[in-house]
Amino acid sequence: MSWTDERVETLKRMWAEGQSASQIAKELGGVTRNAVIGKVHRLGLSNRTEDGADPAPEPVAKPAVAAAAPEPKPVPAPAPAPVPKPAAAAAPAPEPAPEPAPQPASFNRRPIVPAGQPLPPQPSANEISPEALASVREVEKRARKLTLMELTERTCKWPIGDPATDKFWFCGLPSMPGKPYCEAHVGVAFQPMSSRRDRRR
DNA sequence: CCCTGATTCGC
């Protein structure tokens, strides 16, 4: 592949948006991140060292969350419904840990959030095998608690917690090859669809 | 390990 005007344009746009070289390379296809970086340098837009003034304008900080995000595809958050944590049997002693976070008044932003994207069909909790559920709960204790931006193609993207609060993160454990979730979450996300063996009740 | 960008240098 060669650097056609169109491809260069895409490169410039994505680089300006703060996309990483590898992401740009994947988008363009046919090139490696090294090629992208090399091109970026040749184009002289690696560092914003434009004309004299302004040696450090900090072009960064583009949370993307905000307005217009014409991103046609990245959004790596399909967000299946958060696990319901049905207080399984026994163990009535849940959280001994009281949240030490009194919420500084500075957070007076209202519940805006997010998001709701159409949720994909999700098997209801009561259709999931007990083993799978137990596994999930176990795994969530070890979740890496990654933020949206920290997710990659090989981290589990299972959301945990309430997106409307600060207690929200993604599992982040190593995902199954080709799957968006770790082993435990794949177990609850992908039901054979007939596995609903009717347990009593 | 996974990932990032920066540089070098043969082509």
Add this chain to the structure above:
DNA sequence: GCGAATCAGG
């Protein structure tokens, strides 16, 4: 000009 290999970090 190009980009793989390599370097230097996080």
